[in-house]
Amino acid sequence: MIQNNASKKKNAAASFMPYVWLLPSILLMVIMIIVPIYTVFQISFSEVGRTGKIKGLNGITNYLEVFEEPAFWTTLQNTFVWTIAVVGISTLLGFIIAMVLNQEFAGRKFVRAVVIFPWATALIIQSVIWKYIINADYGSLNVLLRKLGLIDSFVNWTATPQTMFAWECWVGIFVTFPFVTFCILSGLQGIDDSLYEAAAVDGSSFWHKMFRITLPLLRPNLTVSTVLNIIYVFNSFPIIWTISKGAPADQTHTLVTYLYQLSFADGKSGHAAAVSVIGFVILAFCASIYMILSLRREEE
Amino acid sequence: MISKRKPWQTVALYLFVTILCVVILYPYFIMFITGMKSNNEMYAIDHIFPQAWQWSNFVDIWSAAPIFRYFINSLIIAGGATCLAILCGIPAAYALSRMKFKGKGIFMGAVIMSQMFSPVVLLVGIYKLMVNINLNDSLLGLILLNAAFNQAFTIWLLRGTFISISPEMEQAAKIDGCNTVGALIKVLLPMAAPGIITTLIFVFINAWNEYTIALTLISTDAFKPITVGINVFYGFNFIQWQYLFATSLFATIPVVILFLAIEKHLVAGLTSGGVKG
Numbered sequence: 001m002i003q004n005n006a007s008k009k010k011n012a013a014a015s016f017m018p019y020v021w022l023l024p025s026i027l028l029m030v031i032m033i034i035v036p037i038y039t040v041f042q043i044s045f046s047e048v049g050r051t052g053k054i055k056g057l058n059g060i061t062n063y064l065e066v067f068e069e070p071a072f073w074t075t076l077q078n079t080f081v082w083t084i085a086v087v088g089i090s091t092l093l094g095f096i097i098a099m100v101l102n103q104e105f106a107g108r109k110f111v112r113a114v115v116i117f118p119w120a121t122a123l124i125i126q127s128v129i130w131k132y133i134i135n136a137d138y139g140s141l142n143v144l145l146r147k148l149g150l151i152d153s154f155v156n157w158t159a160t161p162q163t164m165f166a167w168e169c170w171v172g173i174f175v176t177f178p179f180v181t182f183c184i185l186s187g188l189q190g191i192d193d194s195l196y197e198a199a200a201v202d203g204s205s206f207w208h209k210m211f212r213i214t215l216p217l218l219r220p221n222l223t224v225s226t227v228l229n230i231i232y233v234f235n236s237f238p239i240i241w242t243i244s245k246g247a248p249a250d251q252t253h254t255l256v257t258y259l260y261q262l263s264f265a266d267g268k269s270g271h272a273a274a275v276s277v278i279g280f281v282i283l284a285f286c287a288s289i290y291m292i293l294s295l296r297r298e299e300e
Numbered sequence: 301m302i303s304k305r306k307p308w309q310t311v312a313l314y315l316f317v318t319i320l321c322v323v324i325l326y327p328y329f330i331m332f333i334t335g336m337k338s339n340n341e342m343y344a345i346d347h348i349f350p351q352a353w354q355w356s357n358f359v360d361i362w363s364a365a366p367i368f369r370y371f372i373n374s375l376i377i378a379g380g381a382t383c384l385a386i387l388c389g390i391p392a393a394y395a396l397s398r399m400k401f402k403g404k405g406i407f408m409g410a411v412i413m414s415q416m417f418s419p420v421v422l423l424v425g426i427y428k429l430m431v432n433i434n435l436n437d438s439l440l441g442l443i444l445l446n447a448a449f450n451q452a453f454t455i456w457l458l459r460g461t462f463i464s465i466s467p468e469m470e471q472a473a474k475i476d477g478c479n480t481v482g483a484l485i486k487v488l489l490p491m492a493a494p495g496i497i498t499t500l501i502f503v504f505i506n507a508w509n510e511y512t513i514a515l516t517l518i519s520t521d522a523f524k525p526i527t528v529g530i531n532v533f534y535g536f537n538f539i540q541w542q543y544l545f546a547t548s549l550f551a552t553i554p555v556v557i558l559f560l561a562i563e564k565h566l567v568a569g570l571t572s573g574g575v576k577g
Contacts, residue, residue: 018401025392025451026407028384032448033414036425043424100316103305111317113560114324120559122509124527125548128534129327132334132541138343140330147348154345174324186567224570235418237512256420263424264516272424279421287416291409 040280044273062274071250071258072275078165079234079254079279086172086233091226093173094180101181102188119178127242130171134158161251164244168252171239176232180225187221188214227290234283255279328552335546342541357546364543369522370529371550376439377514377525378507381446385503386496388447389454394484396455397462398470415452419445419513427516436517442525446507453506454499457569461495462488498565501558508555526551 047058066072101112118126133141136156145151158164191214199209215222237256240246246253246261253261255275263272305313334342335357337350344351361367396404419426426445427436435441469491470483478486489496511527518524530551533544 015401018395018399018404021391021395021399022407024388025455028388028444028448029410029414029451032426032429032445033417033422036422036429037417039425039428040422043428097320100313100320103313105310105313105317107317111321112563114321116559116563117324117328117556120505120556121552122511122527122555124509124511124530125331125552126327128530128544128548129331132545133327133330138345140334140348143345143348182563182567183570228570231416231418235420237420259421260423260512260516263427269424276421276424280417283416283421284413287413290416291412 037280040273040276043269044277046270046273048268048270048273058270062270063278066271066274066278071253074251075253075255075258076278078252081165082169082172082240082254083230083234085169086176087226087229089169090173090176090229090233091180091222094177094225095184095222097177098181098184098188101185115178115181117178118175119182121175123175123236123238124242126171126175127239130167130174131243134167158244161248164248165252168240168243171243172233172236175239176229179229183221183225184218187218191217223290223293227286227293230286231283234279234286331545331548331552334541335543335549337542339540339542354542357542358550361543361547361550364540365529365532366521367526367529367547367550370524370526373439373523373529374508374525374527374551377442377446377510378504380439380443381450381507382500382504384443384447385450385454386458386500389451389458389499390484390489390496392451393455393458393462394488396459398467411452411455415456419449423512423516426513430517437519437523438517439523441517442510442514445513446503446510450503450506454503457495457499457502457566458492460569461492461499464495465491494565495569498562498569501562502566505555505558508551 043054044062045057045059047055047061049055097115101108101115133139134157136142136154136158139154139157141157142151142154146154158167195213196209199213204212234254235256236254237260240252240254240257241260244252246257250258256279259272259275259279262268262275333349336353336355337357338352338354341347341350341352395401396408430436430441430445435444465488470487473483473487474480508525509527510525514525514528518528521529526547530544530547533540533547
């Protein structure tokens with residue numbers, strides 16, 4: 001009887017053990033991630049003073065006020081353009097570069113190493129350097145192009161919000177494509193050469209091999225790189241904040257720079273929190289698609 | 301994919317990779333030569349290269365601003381966050397790879413979900429939390445946040461590593477009288493060393509390069525990491541580009557080298573370790 005009790009206790013302890021192992025990780029994430037999520041929701045439904053003091057719930061007033069701002073709608077549109085353009089072009093470009101780097105050629109190791117540079121460099125440093133390069137008065141791109149004889153006088157690269165935003169997208173692409181390249185490259189190296197040899201015997205064209213062999217086998221790699229990039233690019237703050245800060249006239253914000261300005265420059269925490277929740281909902285939607293996809297693959 | 305290339309294909313290939321390298325290295329080249337210019341030459345727009353190479357810039361930055369302090373802060377933040385993330389991540393990844401329990405699927409799902417939320421979108425909440433627990437404007441706050449927001453990747457990469465190692469060796473060690481913790485430390489961790497080092501470096505780089513949280517939370521100059529600290533050369537009216545870029549080079553080179561060291565392990569871990577498991 002006593003023995004039985006003891007082994008029951010031991011069993012109970014054993015079944016409890018996994019949770020003890022998970023505890024530090026759970027504590028860290030609950031306090032640092034879940035609590036802020038809760039706070040953002042709470043603030044978004046509250047009236048907040050300029051000093052950040054919460055004065056009580058006010059329903060969906062913050063949301064309605066945000067919706068009335070034309071800047072919000074521009075920002076939302078920019079966010080979609082930014083995310084789709086940067087992720088889309090990076091994926092295509094990254095894919096092509098991976099195909100090239102998968103070829104055997106002298107200096108391949110060097111090129112691989114070079115492609116890592118933009119991925120490893122801090123975004124803030126990338127942003128500052130590009131801001132300098134495209135500067136209209138003394139930027140090095142103008143200096144270079146004039147030396148090469150391609151332009152006579154300096155070009156103002158960021159004369160309109162559209163060109164400003166296009167340059168920001170370019171910097172986004174510049175820092176995003178290496179991740180795609182390496183994800184694809186790791187997939188390409190796992191594909192058995194005999195598949196291509198068999199296809200070559202059958203006389204398959206390049207595109208036939210691409211759509212029948214390469215792309216289907218790279219699907220997991222493409223999923224990981226695309227989904228993670230959507231998240232990163234959507235949340236990317238330093239590029240736009242450094243190069244334009246949303247200027248001119250709030251025309252080049254994305255959701256994250258807009259909410260930062262609302263909260264930490266304009267002192268409108270309530271509005272900022274509402275924008276956060278909207279961004280949060282969009283991300284949660286993407287995240288649940290990703291989770292369903294990856295859990296389904298786990299079952300396979 | 302070894303196939304015989306026609307001559308024009310070889311030419312096209314080399315042309316392509318040459319253009320690629322030039323475009324990628326261009327900003328780094330600009331960073332280097334601008335970091336070498338004197339202040340007088342900064343706005344002289346007739347020359348690409350500096351007329352007088354100012355190697356002294358690389359020495360002057362250390363006295364022009366508390367750059368050394370910023371680097372130390374970055375080291376403390378990134379080092380602390382890495383240690384914390386790994387110390388919390390190892391037991392979690394171990395449980396997820398070696399034990400069966402209720403709620404495992406839910407926890408994995410939550411981990412994958414949490415990876416979706418960058419701190420930026422939660423900044424308003426994070427700021428409030430940090431003020432409430434008195435950790436805004438402190439290195440400890442940044443350590444905790446960086447560790448938490450890298451937890452998903454840590455668990456993901458470590459779990460993949462642990463799963464790829466057969467549990468037989470640990471079981472043998474347990475029969476020899478080791479307890480679970482002993483078997484983990486003496487048997488599994490040494491075997492998992494490459495995966496653990498990859499994870500360590502990756503979290504370190506993420507925390508080292510982090511900008512937004514630090515910008516938001518840190519107002520005291522003595523607590524700024526290098527990513528925020530370089531803003532001292534970036535005043536409203538007067539930008540000291542040469543110092544800015546000289547400092548940026550110091551902040552970039554070690555990270556690129558670390559990254560080169562782990563790239564192979566990292567990509568394999570990211571694309572297979574977590575998703576397939």
